[in-house]
Amino acid sequence: MDKKDIILIHGTDYKNMAKRVLEQANVAEDIGDRNKKVALKPNLVTAKAPSGGATTHSELLAGAIEYLQENGFCDITIMEGSWVGDQTKYAFQAAGYDKVCRQYNIPFVDLQKDSSTEYLAAGMKIRLCDQAAAVDYMINMPVLKGHCQTVITCALKNNKGVIPNSEKRRFHTLGLHKPIAHLNTIARNDFILVDNICGDLDFEEGGNPVVMNRVLGLKDPVLCDAFVCDCMGYSVEDVPYIPLAESLGVGSSDVSNANLIYLNSPTEAEGQFVMTRRVESLARYTAPKDACSACYGSLIYALNRLNDTGMLNKKLPPVAVGQGYQGQDGEIGIGRCTSCFQNSLEGCPPKGAEITQFLMEHWKEKR
Ligand code: SF4
Incomplete structure (x- = not known):
């Protein structure tokens, strides 16, 4: 190796x-x-x-x-x-x-x-x-x-x-x-x-x-x-x-x-997410549909970073993530499963740093 x-x-x-x-x-x-x-x-x-x-x-x-x-x-x-x-x-x-x-x-x-x-x-x-x-x-x-x-x-x-x-x-x-x-x-x-x-x-x-x-x-x-x-x-x-x-x-x-x-493939780790209250508060900014754990987890890490910078607020549209979005359109999503969305970040799964950057850019005007 x-x-x-x-x-x-x-x-x-x-x-x-x-x-x-x-x-x-x-x-x-x-x-x-x-x-x-x-x-x-x-x-x-x-x-x-x-x-x-x-x-x-x-x-x-x-x-x-x-x-x-x-x-x-x-x-x-x-x-x-x-x-x-x-x-x-x-x-x-x-x-x-x-x-x-x-x-x-x-x-x-x-x-x-x-x-x-x-x-x-x-x-x-x-x-x-x-x-x-x-x-x-x-x-x-x-x-x-x-x-x-x-x-x-x-x-x-x-x-x-x-x-x-x-x-x-x-x-x-x-x-x-x-x-x-x-x-x-x-x-x-x-x-x-x-x-x-x-x-x-x-x-x-x-x-x-x-x-x-x-x-x-x-x-x-x-x-x-x-x-x-x-x-x-x-x-x-x-x-x-x-x-x-x-x-x-x-x-x-x-x-x-x-x-x-x-x-x-990350699809081998789909499943339910057991969340603490803290993680749940970040998950409010997401819209998961059959999301792989690695994709969803990366999104939670990115949202935590954005929370640290004071960027999260209730007006933001939820971020779509998951295989359930394949072929569908929508406003904003992460991962190749949301590639038909108006704003989508490629990757399978994308990394936390990439998601942080992507959301910062797309949420700038929503704040
Ligand atoms: S883009 Fe995300 S949800 Fe879609 S298959 Fe890849 S890891 Fe899973």
Whole structure:
């Protein structure tokens, strides 16, 4: 797999989606020797079920473990350290990882309890947990979601889980961006399997999940986070640790040259949207008809951005989205299914940043 590749799969059979992404990327070949120590690093920031939008779904761990075991790997570990305010052991149970570990006979390492060693990370001293540093191949499994301080969080920031609590506290005193970028010069990012199932709108600890029903696979954590900015309607300049990590040689933020590999169509993830009141208030500006999760979720992210800029108001015509609009006309819609509309944004699905731009232009005169 090339570092420019971004693998995307849609659906609701999360376990098999994870397996298909790893197969497509040929991760077994990338790891090589079957005796190598392989670890899965999910996001267990807090003790909440993944449906809340904060933590990695256990089905993705199950899929990754099945894939690795079927390919002859036997030294597999799940490891993570929750944020300072929570104990990993409770988060481990709340996310259902105890069942996964029992079913596949896989150990879990609580990195909050691990020893650590100081390393020089591109000129900055940073302590890494010893068991994380001893891994030969790390599969970083972040949740694509918003964050109240860093705007977005995904691959680069997920590596805060492999440092001790004392370092997490120090990172906050240093403003997060610089230490996160430097951390990624020493933390492993051998493969990134992104949980883009229902990450939160703007909080790391969840509460307002946006259903996307999508899983991504990448090799480059900088490209990953730059792509997340596009999906959620931000630019990389809004998230200083991304260009900083790029300048330290961690990866490339050039999404325009990325190679998108779709393993199926977004239509495989149609469905009902369970909304919190906050998401529902944004959904008032939409008119969905058989919308795919990825299209509808992208629209919600874009509306959230427009809400931040004070652009939303009751006079705006609702934005059509969904397969039910194919061949129909109307005022404004997003996605190729609304291509017959007076104003339509192409894409299947279009990204949050594109939708934000499109709605800004078309709603300008309506305000
Ligand atoms: S454009 Fe249509 S088919 Fe494509 S993702 Fe949107 S709703 Fe689904």
